[in-house]
Amino acid sequence: MTRVTDIKSSQEFSELLLANGRTLLVIHFYASWAPQCGQMDKVLEELTQEQPQAHFARLEAEALPEISQKYGISAVPSILFFKSGQELERLDGADAAQLTHRVARLISVPAPSGTSSQVGPAVSQLGPEELNARLKKLIDSAPCMLFMKGTPQEPRCGFSRQIIDILNKHGVRFGSFDILMDESVRQGLKTYSKWPTYPQVYVNGEMIGGLDIVKEMAESGELSEVCPKGEKLEDRLQALINKAPVMLFMKGTAQGPKCGFSRTTIDILNETGVTYETFDILQDEEVRQGLKTYSKWPTYPQLYVKGELIGGLDIIKELKESEELSEVLNAKN
Template sequence: MADAPKKIDSLEDMNSFINGPGLAVVHFFAPWAPQCAQLNTVLVDLVGDLKNCFTAAYIDAEEVSEVSVGAKIKAVPTICFYKSGKELARLDGFHPAELRTMLVKLTSGGMIETKRGIVEKEAKGQSLNDRLKALINRHELMLFMKGDPAAPKCGFSRTIVGMLNEHQISFGSFDILSDEEVRQGLKEYSNWPTYPQLYHKGELLGGLDVVREEFKDADFIASLPKRA
């Protein structure tokens, strides 16, 4: 399980964190905003998945106001990206898919080693099938959907996310609207023409209708990975 992001409690903590080696990601949050809590969970997942890519921290934007003023924070949540003490970019609002994309862009050439030893961005000479296989195996349970779990962009995706969350099931996801090559290629790769598509240990379970039927079986639900 990935370590939780560090909590920054002072300007001194902030300066120490962003001047450390590598890419430093700081989430300016407020405890009263539900999306901020969700975004901290997203950061935990990304820290674990994108191995050695970045370090993460969060800071109460109202409690440590001197840091927020210095960083010109206007609203929460806001994610700021730093390297050697310098702000490289920022992301305002709750956008998990864009957060992952920005992390890829802000690392060396977008080449990221995942916890499974997979290169996140398509390497030179890598076939589409190899890339799809890597994506499918990124997590034990992998959902290809429209949008992301926090903001599904179709009713079918929203329903299957709700089913997984209801049973506290741990899963990874990929927004097929963000990559047309993956969206079209996966249909042929798995011979399944629609989305969402749910994969378990690299094998296609099916779409919403199939998964809904499988969820009637308590043993099937018990076989799926649960959140820690």
Template sequence: MSVTKVATEQEFTELLKKDGLLVAHFMADWAPQCGQMNDVITELGKQLELKDVRFCIVPAEDLSEVSLKYKIAAVPTFLLLRGGQVVERVEGANAADLTNKVKTQAAKASLVSCTPTASTPEQDLNTRLKKLINSSKCMLFMKGSPDAPRCGFSRTTIELLNKLEADYSSFDILSDEEVRQGLKTYSNWPTYPQLYIDGELVGGLDILREMDASGELSSMLPKKQKLEDRLKMLINKAPLMVFMKGDREAPRCGFSKTMIGILNDTGCM
């Protein structure tokens, strides 16, 4: 999934009109952390591969009117928008927080996209639940969100997953009563939270504690990618790797332009 580079206010307005979730990165070329976060959203786009989730880069200083409208005070700042309305906001280069919120909103977008219409006879609730469960490799159904759990069991589960450095998404069952009641029957599990891995129910907090004590849980959980591992992956992506401002077709600073010129002259590019 490509990341759209927004050049004008009109382009941004057109993106807002499209269905689904829009993740907008308000950034500046002079801020190195913005470049790092561009890599994060590019990787997120590859992981999600959902038609109803889109990513864009907005030059905050060039589009000052847009930045003013959405009260962008610093870069990087991320807005998650649906229907032109901000549903989540992440300020700063917080890759973990951004990833979790994007995956959570993507799951909700998937759920909304398959909501039954009047012409559809009760679009099989189980189909909706299955799609939601499989929207992430590791999916937690809880009360509240990882940042603001709404019960002690959910809070303890979040602490356990964070301790194990798990890469997971979550869904607030308090936000959708149909999902809350339907999942109890679907999973044959009457309480929350519930953790799914690869679409299969692992269990609730008591089961997770037992699996953690035995060491089994850690080996099952997908892990957050460490910065060092991400950098190694990027460095080894090609025999010759250039980290620059802009790209080879459109360098964004004099040093980068000169470097590309040298590489082109020597036949390395």
């Protein structure tokens, strides 16, 4: 019997986009705590029987934040429709009738041409000037910026793994971008930098080079002089956590949350009237990844009171429902 596929990793997501080719692929971005997502899951299960020519899958938005961020998932449920690796349409909110209607209509829509062999997310349709502007913004997003295959925690090629080891050994503080998650960046940066391979390292917006050059600079001592040094990550995380009595690590800001989970958390905190500060983990990949290990808490948002982890949205909601939240937030003495 056909079933809804559960996507558990970025690799599974990329493989699913590739494997389905011109078949309509319907992906439900959901949250386990949201009852409306459970309702949409039931609709998808029914559609697997009614529309066997389509493929249905679901992805927990908070568990795979890199994918949710790329596709602009700011609330759940959100349902995206793909063919040949390209997003055709999206449906935000729990609308069973509209979902059923769109599946029936999009099954017969021709697949976009020229993308059936693409691996990973679709190539964005940016013009040359727009793409160059985006590349420059990415390059300038950290004093030392590494474009690599995979992440610092999970490099996906030997060259990327080696360069991570070198940068860490020399205490270099750097940001990173996984070029496997965005084909437009992967191809466009080769032309932009006139450098055909990865990884690529930039310092203060200027191209330094790839693995061979970084190795040479490390051996000569030049790497430590050129690249910005960072304080120990653990010390930096402790300082951030203790920056305010109530500290929230989230996606976006209190004025502009960038995911539904963060937005709900902000709404709850605002209801209590407590004073708090926030940190946008989308602006700092080192903090985003490092805090997961430091706190042993794999998702965001994360709430801390007097330097102690309270938890994420589920726990915050439980504390609110039990009327313990205000007491916990005001435990500053």
